[in-house]
Amino acid sequence: MHAxxxxxxxxxxxxxxxxxxxxxxxxxxEGEIHALLGENGAGKSTLLKILSGAQSASSGAITFxxxxxxxxxxxxxxxAGIVTIYQEFSLIPDITVAExxxxxxxxxxxxxxxxxxxxxxxxxxCRRVGRTLDPRAIVRDLSVGDQQLVEISRALxxxxxxxxxxxxxxxxxxxxxxxxxxxxxALRADGVTIIFVSHRLSEVMDVCDSYTVLxxxxxxxxxxxxxxxxxxxxxxxxxxxxAPTFKxxxxxxxxxxxxxxxxxxxxxxxxxxxxSLHDINLxxxxxxxxxxxxxxxxxxTQLARLIFGAELPSRGTIKLDGHATTIASPxxxxxxxxxxxxxxxxxxxxxxxxxxxxxxxxTTLSGLTGWFGWxxxxxxxxxxxxFRKKLAIKVSSSDQLVGNLSGGNQQKIILARWLALKPRxxxxxxxxxxxxxxxxxEIHALLCAIADEGVSVIVISSELPEILAVSDRIVVMCEGxxxxxxxxxxxxxxxxxxxxxxxxxx
Numbered sequence: 001m002h003a004x005x006x007x008x009x010x011x012x013x014x015x016x017x018x019x020x021x022x023x024x025x026x027x028x029x030e031g032e033i034h035a036l037l038g039e040n041g042a043g044k045s046t047l048l049k050i051l052s053g054a055q056s057a058s059s060g061a062i063t064f065x066x067x068x069x070x071x072x073x074x075x076x077x078x079x080a081g082i083v084t085i086y087q088e089f090s091l092i093p094d095i096t097v098a099e100x101x102x103x104x105x106x107x108x109x110x111x112x113x114x115x116x117x118x119x120x121x122x123x124x125x126c127r128r129v130g131r132t133l134d135p136r137a138i139v140r141d142l143s144v145g146d147q148q149l150v151e152i153s154r155a156l157x158x159x160x161x162x163x164x165x166x167x168x169x170x171x172x173x174x175x176x177x178x179x180x181x182x183x184x185x186a187l188r189a190d191g192v193t194i195i196f197v198s199h200r201l202s203e204v205m206d207v208c209d210s211y212t213v214l215x216x217x218x219x220x221x222x223x224x225x226x227x228x229x230x231x232x233x234x235x236x237x238x239x240x241x242x243a244p245t246f247k248x249x250x251x252x253x254x255x256x257x258x259x260x261x262x263x264x265x266x267x268x269x270x271x272x273x274x275x276s277l278h279d280i281n282l283x284x285x286x287x288x289x290x291x292x293x294x295x296x297x298x299x300x301t302q303l304a305r306l307i308f309g310a311e312l313p314s315r316g317t318i319k320l321d322g323h324a325t326t327i328a329s330p331x332x333x334x335x336x337x338x339x340x341x342x343x344x345x346x347x348x349x350x351x352x353x354x355x356x357x358x359x360x361x362x363t364t365l366s367g368l369t370g371w372f373g374w375x376x377x378x379x380x381x382x383x384x385x386x387f388r389k390k391l392a393i394k395v396s397s398s399d400q401l402v403g404n405l406s407g408g409n410q411q412k413i414i415l416a417r418w419l420a421l422k423p424r425x426x427x428x429x430x431x432x433x434x435x436x437x438x439x440x441x442e443i444h445a446l447l448c449a450i451a452d453e454g455v456s457v458i459v460i461s462s463e464l465p466e467i468l469a470v471s472d473r474i475v476v477m478c479e480g481x482x483x484x485x486x487x488x489x490x491x492x493x494x495x496x497x498x499x500x501x502x503x504x505x506x
Contacts, residue, residue, distance in 0.1 A: 004063075005030035005193045006051075006082075006162060011060035013046050020046040022217045023060070028162070028210075033184055033194045035204045035225065037237055038214035039436035041394075041406040044197055047214070048164055051195075052084040053077035065161065081161035085151045087170055087434065088346065091139050098122035098135035101154045125153045129183055144296065145176035152183065156192075163187070164195045169203060170434050174295060174462075181207045199436055201230045213237055238438045248448045248470050252487075253288035257322065259456045260284040260307070260425055265316030267306060267480075275299050277306070277480045280316070284425060289448060289457045291471030293464065293496050299480040300460045301343055304427045307458075308340040309333040320424075334363070339418035341411070343429040343460070349414050352403030356395050357384035359402045360413050364420045387416035391446060408432075408439025415446065426450065427458040432466060444470050464493055476500055 008026035012019070021043045028034045038044050049055040051062070053071030062069040064080060071077040074084070091100050098119050099106075107117045122135035129149050139147060148168060155163050165184075169177045184194055184207055196208055204211065205225060213221035213236045221236035260283060267277040277299045284290050292300050305311045307318060309327040317324050320336055327333050333340070342348040351359055361368055361380045368379050384398045391412045395405060402410060411431065418426055428447060432440040447470055451457045461467050467474055473487040476499035484499040486492075 002029040002031050004028060005065060006069075006195075007063040008047075008051075009061045009063075011047070011050065011062070012058045013043075013050060013055065014058045020217050021050075021057075024214065024217070024219050026212050026219070027222075028193060028195060030193055031188060031191050032209040033188055033196055033207055035208040035211040036195055036197045036214070037201075037204065037211055037233065039237060039406070039438055041216075042214040042237075042436075043217040044214055045166075046217075048084060048166060048195075048197070051077070051082060051164065053082075078158050078160075081159065082164065083155035083158055083160040083162070084164040085148070085155060085166065085168060087167040089147055089151055091147055091150060093140035094138065096135065097126070097133055097137050097139060097142075097150055097153075100139055100150055101125060101135075101157050103154075105157075121157070122153070125157050128156060129153055130179075130186065143176075145172055145179065148172070148176075148180065149183075152187075160192065162193045162195065164197075166197045167199070167434055168196070169198060169200060172296065176296070177203070199434070199440075201233050201437075204233070205230060215239055234437060237436070248289065248444075248472065251288075251472060253285035253472060255283075255285055257286075258283035259286045259320065261319040261322070262303075262307070263317040263319065265303070265306060265318070266314050267302060267311065268314045269302070275302050275480060277302055277313075280477075280482055282475050282482060282485070284456045284458060285472075286456055287451050287454045288472040289451045289459055289470050291467040291474040292458060292460045292477060293467045293474055293500060294477035295500050296462060297479075298477040298500070300477055301429055302480075303477070304340060304429050304458070304460060307333070308338060308427060310340075334421065337422075337424035339363075339421060339423040339426045341414050341418065341426070341428040341431065343433065345407075345410055345414055350402055350410060353401060355399045356393075356402045356405065356413055357381055357398035360384050360387060360417050360420065363417050383420060387413075387420065391416055392442065406436070406439070407434040408436060408443065411435060411439070411443060412446070415443075419450070423455060425456045425458070427460070429460045430462065431459060432461075432463075440466075464496060467496065468493060 004027040006028040008024060011021055011024045013021040024047060036044055050057050053074045053076050069080060071080060101122045102118050106113045108114060119135045126133040129152055133146060139150060168180060172180060187194065198204055208225045210224055262280055262282050265277060265280040269276040275297060280303060294300050306313050309329045309332050312328065318327055319325060325336060346352060357380055361383060365375065368376050381398050393412045394409050402413060431443055431447065447457055447459060459470055473485065474491045474496060475482055476484045476496055478500055486495055
């Protein structure tokens with residue numbers, strides 16, 4: 001084991017009425033990959049913000065590279081050699097790769113930007129991360145995986161000694177995850193130290209050397225990854241002996257009269273990274289959970305957006321109750337009883353600076369408003385309390401800002417928002433992305449309970465175990481096409497994975 005590059009001693013961070021960190025100790029050995037683990041709300045984000053200079057500690061001491069470390073800002077942290085890559089990228093999409101890498105630090109020549117030098121340096125760094133990225137490419141046109149490599153390239157351009165990666169694999173496909181883990185190993189071999197935050201414990205076991213576990217703002221476990229197991233890590237994270245797991249009981253929905261039928265639905269994508277759909281045919285039965293599996297880029301989210309009216313198909317038919325239905329907008333979809341929980345809750349679903357009750361009630365305001373359009377606050381709070389109890393939403397009060405809730409509780413509020421409308425069909429895209437192991441099982445059980453009450457549910461997920469756990473049937477997509485449908489014993493990991501790959505056939 002190497003000497004610690006980073007040492008945190010008795011770190012405390014207090015907010016009004018809340019202890020976010022309570023005397024946390026942390027050691028990150030130099031030249032290693034260190035996992036920082038814990039449920040949402042455990043204190044990981046607060047600790048990362050302090051290390052990155054975005055927040056200050058209430059008390060405690062931090063030593064970095066043998067010297068006292070008290071960053072006053074993210075720029076000060078970067079100058080010290082600590083760079084944080086957040087789950088939500090900080091790239092500027094409409095400028096080039098090279099400009100993003102050297103943003104604010106462009107090489108100059110006679111007082112003006114030396115473009116040739118900047119492009120050359122950016123190219124050298126991109127090659128170091130093992131990917132041929134054109135430094136002149138516009139970031140918006142890159143895949144999510146390549147955008148993440150731009151973030152890592154920017155960190156390397158700052159001569160970072162410690163790179164903090166916050167949920168870096170959450171939005172990546174299987175091959176992109178594999179490539180990222182290989183890059184992390186290569187960086188470790190070059191002497192770069194990494195703090196790796198992930199809810200995917202298989203990745204932790206695969207790539208990390210050491211770990212620290214936080215729970216309720218306090219240190220509850222630390223050690224060498226080689227000396228532990230997934231089961232022990234889960235017990236430490238959630239505070240109980242075994243992981244909460246969920247498996248939907250076998251059931252078969254009536255196939256005679258499906259609620260939704262999609263026939264020959266096609267979509268012509270536009271742009272360098274656009275996804276097209278080709279003659280999609282599928283049906284959703286009443287009261288079933290239909291899983292849609294596929295790699296990132298297979299067209300699953302695009303299909304959801306077409307059904308919800310957020311995009312318009314180039315051809316094809318959507319039928320509800322056997323009748324062709326025109327869904328030209330989300331308003332039409334909602335009127336038809338269709339709801340959508342999008343894959344990116346922070347960007348596409350939540351109003352982070354508004355209260356939890358306001359976020360829940362936005363779809364039902366017409367039934368909560370009185371004279372002159374004023375919202376009846378008592379009814380709004382009653383609605384919130386009903387769903388708070390039903391969905392076990394952990395929140396201090398209905399007025400708590402939704403942006404301050406854990407990922408699992410944010411997701412429950414979005415689900416409650418749609419359930420308040422009593423939908424016939426609920427589409428849930430990546431239902432547990434960025435959600436801890438405890439809340440994940442709760443959301444799985446909730447989705448299946450919704451279906452048992454007669455609502456049809458479409459679940460889209462990049463995690464095969466999730467699809468297999470909750471689905472009655474599974475439709476598999478690849479490169480904008482349906483490549484197969486599985487149910488019963490045939491719906492296993494091997495068959496689903498085979499149909500997800502290019503070249504798969506029905």
